[in-house]
Amino acid sequence: TQLLEQSPQFLSIQEGENLTVYCNSSSVFSSLQWYRQEPGEGPVLLVTVVTGGEVKKLKRLTFQFGDARKDSSLHITAAQPGDTGLYLCAGAVQGGSEKLVFGKGTKLTVNP
């Protein structure tokens, strides 16, 4: 069973601070996605990383896929209250399956 562990589970920081969220597994994934979910809404895709060692930047967000394609991180620079939400990582099972395995998420609160 593929399992994605996210840490920390909860994070409360002040506006302007930097933070990193981690997503780890003992399994290899063909690709990994990061989503952001707000209360009462479905997850919204932020990024997909496919290649081991890949780094993608989306404004103040930096995503990295581990060399072995087992782990990923999301770094936010100068967090803003609008970044508040639940951040989920999800891995595509290796072997062509369309099943995505989600982590439990990191609930981020950015205080003004």
Added chain:
Amino acid sequence: GAGVSQTPSNKVTEKGKYVELRCDPISGHTALYWYRQSLGQGPEFLIYFQGTGAADDSGLPNDRFFAVRPEGSVSTLKIQRTERGDSAVYLCASSPHGWRTEAFFGQGTRLTVV
């Protein structure tokens, strides 16, 4: 519509009753997914459709759960003899070809079994 639409947005039912949850995907999207999200958890895969056929139903927890997509568009998730443990948010997502292209989630149906 512009996005994935799920109805109803909230459903309260009594233990033992039958419920149907509906998903209207984005027009033209051939791939459709159902996920279930319990409080404090990430979404859990239930079933994946490619067109009209269920390509992967390995996530359905037991035979009380069934889903259809008869015309390759709208899908219905059916739950028989509901139990309190079925209470969760049921999410639907659609994409043009699968996870290799972006998938779009609906807002979910919050099911409460009392």
